[in-house]
Amino acid sequence: MSRTASAGIWAVVPVKPFGLAKQRLAPALGAEARARLARAMLEDVLAALGSVGGLAGTLIVSAEPEVEELARDFGAERLAEAEAAGLNTALERAARHLVHRGAAGLLAIPGDVPGLAAAEVARLIGAHPAGRAVSLVAAHDGQGTNALLATPADAVRFCFGPGSLAAHRAAARAADMATIVHEAGALPGIGFDVDAPDDLARLRALPGRSHTRAALAAGAFPPGWA
Numbered sequence: 001m002s003r004t005a006s007a008g009i010w011a012v013v014p015v016k017p018f019g020l021a022k023q024r025l026a027p028a029l030g031a032e033a034r035a036r037l038a039r040a041m042l043e044d045v046l047a048a049l050g051s052v053g054g055l056a057g058t059l060i061v062s063a064e065p066e067v068e069e070l071a072r073d074f075g076a077e078r079l080a081e082a083e084a085a086g087l088n089t090a091l092e093r094a095a096r097h098l099v100h101r102g103a104a105g106l107l108a109i110p111g112d113v114p115g116l117a118a119a120e121v122a123r124l125i126g127a128h129p130a131g132r133a134v135s136l137v138a139a140h141d142g143q144g145t146n147a148l149l150a151t152p153a154d155a156v157r158f159c160f161g162p163g164s165l166a167a168h169r170a171a172a173r174a175a176d177m178a179t180i181v182h183e184a185g186a187l188p189g190i191g192f193d194v195d196a197p198d199d200l201a202r203l204r205a206l207p208g209r210s211h212t213r214a215a216l217a218a219g220a221f222p223p224g225w226a
């Protein structure tokens with residue numbers, strides 16, 4: 001892709017290998033169901049991102065081999081990781097890659113927000129301040145960060161992990177960047193990530209998420225779960 005076509009804001013979706021994903025769901029789901037759920041939620045995320053008009057493209061950063069085919073199916077690109085080196089390391093690598101290609105900004109969005117809607121991403125981008133700026137979307141627990149939009153792409157230190165929302169605010173302040181924080185309720189599709197067994201009931205009630213729904217219908221999960 002040419003440098004000109006790469007300009008603009010890129011969505012970056014970090015993806016842990018499916019067989020290692022969603023360990024915190026182990027009390028509720030077996031290994032195969034967790035891997036299938038991780039893949040199906042990613043498909044819902046990629047489908048939503050593919051219909052956002054305001055994005056230059058979607059880059060999946062992952063060591064998972066199946067992601068190559070998913071990237072093709074959903075019109076995304078893949079940046080391969082040798083191994084899952086951690087979320088922040090993966091995002092740093094993606095940011096360097098995008099800056100090198102002339103991107104204007106980076107929207108980091110996880111693969112486990114199956115209620116993601118294109119309209120919410122468009123609102124997030126539309127509300128983003130001009131110039132050096134960071135927009136954050138809180139996770140529904142109020143502590144985590146479910147989306148981080150940075151212009152330029154490498155301007156803020158990635159601080160994903162426990163208490164990441166406060167850490168990202170502090171990092172944005174340290175980098176002297178304008179900052180907007182959206183509460184999870186304001187952008188509920190972005191704000192709802194599936195982390196713990198308690199989140200599974202909400203997942204079942206979530207509208208949309210057609211790939212996750214299809215995986216459920218295909219019997220990918222324990223009896224009674226769908």
Ligand SMILES: Nc1nc2c(ncn2[C@@H]2O[C@H](COP(=O)(O)OP(=O)(O)OP(=O)(O)O)[C@@H](O)[C@H]2O)c(=O)[nH]1
Nearest residue numbers: 014015016021022023024061084085086090110111
């Ligand atoms: N590329 C990459 N992505 C990661 C890595 N670790 C986590 N992610 C992704 O970051 C996003 C948020 O991660 P978590 O909510 O912690 O998901 P998870 O690691 O599958 O869940 P747990 O195993 O329960 O911690 C998801 O899209 C993960 O796939 C990593 O080492 N490399």
Ligand SMILES: O=C(O)[C@H](O)COP(=O)(O)O
Nearest residue numbers: 144145160161162164195
């Ligand atoms: O906020 C974060 O650091 C990421 O969303 C990961 O948090 P989680 O592990 O609670 O999803």
